[in-house]
Amino acid sequence: AQSVAQPEDQVNVAEGNPLTVKCTYSVSGNPYLFWYVQYPNRGLQFLLKYITGDNLVKGSYGFEAEFNKSQTSFHLKKPSALVSDSALYFCAVRDGGAGSYQLTFGKGTKLSVIP
Amino acid sequence: EAGVVQSPRYKIIEKKQPVAFWCNPISGHNTLYWYRQNLGQGPELLIRYENEEAVDDSQLPKDRFSAERLKGVDSTLKIQPAELGDSAVYLCASSPGQGASDTQYFGPGTRLTVL
Numbered sequence: 001a002q003s004v005a006q007p008e009d010q011v012n013v014a015e016g017n018p019l020t021v022k023c024t025y026s027v028s029g030n031p032y033l034f035w036y037v038q039y040p041n042r043g044l045q046f047l048l049k050y051i052t053g054d055n056l057v058k059g060s061y062g063f064e065a066e067f068n069k070s071q072t073s074f075h076l077k078k079p080s081a082l083v084s085d086s087a088l089y090f091c092a093v094r095d096g097g098a099g100s101y102q103l104t105f106g107k108g109t110k111l112s113v114i115p
Numbered sequence: 116e117a118g119v120v121q122s123p124r125y126k127i128i129e130k131k132q133p134v135a136f137w138c139n140p141i142s143g144h145n146t147l148y149w150y151r152q153n154l155g156q157g158p159e160l161l162i163r164y165e166n167e168e169a170v171d172d173s174q175l176p177k178d179r180f181s182a183e184r185l186k187g188v189d190s191t192l193k194i195q196p197a198e199l200g201d202s203a204v205y206l207c208a209s210s211p212g213q214g215a216s217d218t219q220y221f222g223p224g225t226r227l228t229v230l
Contacts, residue, residue, distance in 0.1 A: 004157075032216055043119070043206055043221035044158070051216045090157050096215045101146070101171065103219060105157025 002027040002095050006106035013081045014114050021076040021109045023091030030096040033074040034103070035065055038088040047089075050074060051096065061085070081113045117141065119222030121207050127228045133195035136225045140188065140209030147184060148219060149192050150206040158206055158221075164190065165212065194227075202229045 003026045013019045025031055032051050036044040048059025055067045065076045076089060092105045120139040128134050140147050145166050150158035161180065163171040166187040175182065179198070184190040194201055204224040210217035 034218070036221070041223070041226075043121075043223045044208075046218055046220060049216075049218060092157070094215055101163060101215060101217070102160060105159075107155065107157055 002093050002102070002104045004091050004093050004104055004106035006089075006091055006109045008109050009107075010110045010112065012112045012114060015083055016080050019078050019081040019085070019111065019113070021089050021091075021111060023074045023076065023106060024072050025074060025091070025093040026072060027093055027095040031067075031072075031074075032094040032096040033065070033067065034092040034094075035059065035063070035074075035076050036090045036092065036105075038090065038108070040087075044090060047076070081111075083113045083115050086111055086113045119207055119209055119220055121205075121222035121225055123225055124223060125226050125228075127230065128197055130199055130229050131196040133193065134197050134227060135194075136192045136205050136207075136227075138190045138192070138207030138222060140190070140207070141220055143211065144209035144220075145187070145212030146210045146217065147190050148208040148210075149182060149190070150208065150221075152204040152206055152224070154203070161192070197227075197229045199229050202227055 005024045034049045035047040038044050050057045050067045058064045088108045090108045092103050094103050147164040149161040152158045162175045164184045182192045204226050206224045208219040208221045210219045
C-alpha cells in the first residue's frame with residue numbers, strides 16, 4: 001500500500017520569508033512524487049514532480065521540492081513567499097515500481113502568507 | 116491549450132434524486148480519472164479510463180454510482196440515488212497516457228450538495 005503524510009494542517013509564513021511545506025511518503029517500490037496547489041473553488045493545479053534523477057526538482061511559480069530517499073520525504077520549498085501563494089497544497093505519491101496509476105494524496109496543508 | 120472542462124460547477128439536490136456530472140478532458144489525453152474530494156481531505160480516485168475502457172473502478176460504489184466514456188473523449192459520472200454523504204467536490208482529471216510518470220491535470224470540479 002502507498003500513503004502520504006502531510007504533518008501540518010496549516011503553515012503560516014511572513015511575506016518575503018522562505019516557506020516549507022512538509023510531506024513524507026510510503027511506497028513499496030520507486031516513488032513518483034507530485035505537488036499540487038488548490039485555490040478556493042478551483043481544481044488542483046500541478047506544481048512539480050519527481051520521477052528520477054536530480055533530487056532537487058524545480059517547478060512552477062518559483063517552487064521547488066527536495067526528494068530525500070533516506071527520510072522518505074519530499075518537502076516543498078520557496079525562497080521568498082508571496083501573499084498570492086496562500087492556498088491549499090497537496091502532496092501525492094504513486095508507486096512507479098509497481099507500474100501503478102493509483103495516485104494517493106495527502107490531506108493537504110493550508111499555507112497562509114501574511115503581508 | 117484548453118484545460119479540463121467540467122460542468123456544472125455547482126449542484127444542489129435533494130437526497131434520493133439523481134445527478135450527473137460531465138467532463139471534457141484535455142485534447143489528446145487518453146487517460147481520464149474521476150475523483151471525489153471530501154471537505155478537508157485530498158482527492159480519492161473513483162474510476163480511471165484508458166480511452167473508452169474503465170480499467171480501474173475498484174473504488175467506485177457501484178450500487179449507486181456509474182460512469183461512461185463512450186467515444187473515449189467526454190465522460191459522465193452519475194449518482195442515483197444521491198445520499199447525504201455524497202456531498203463533496205467531484206474532480207475530473209486527464210493525462211496523456213504515457214505511463215506511471217504521467218502528470219494528471221485537473222478540472223475545476225463540481226461541488227455537490229445533497230440536502
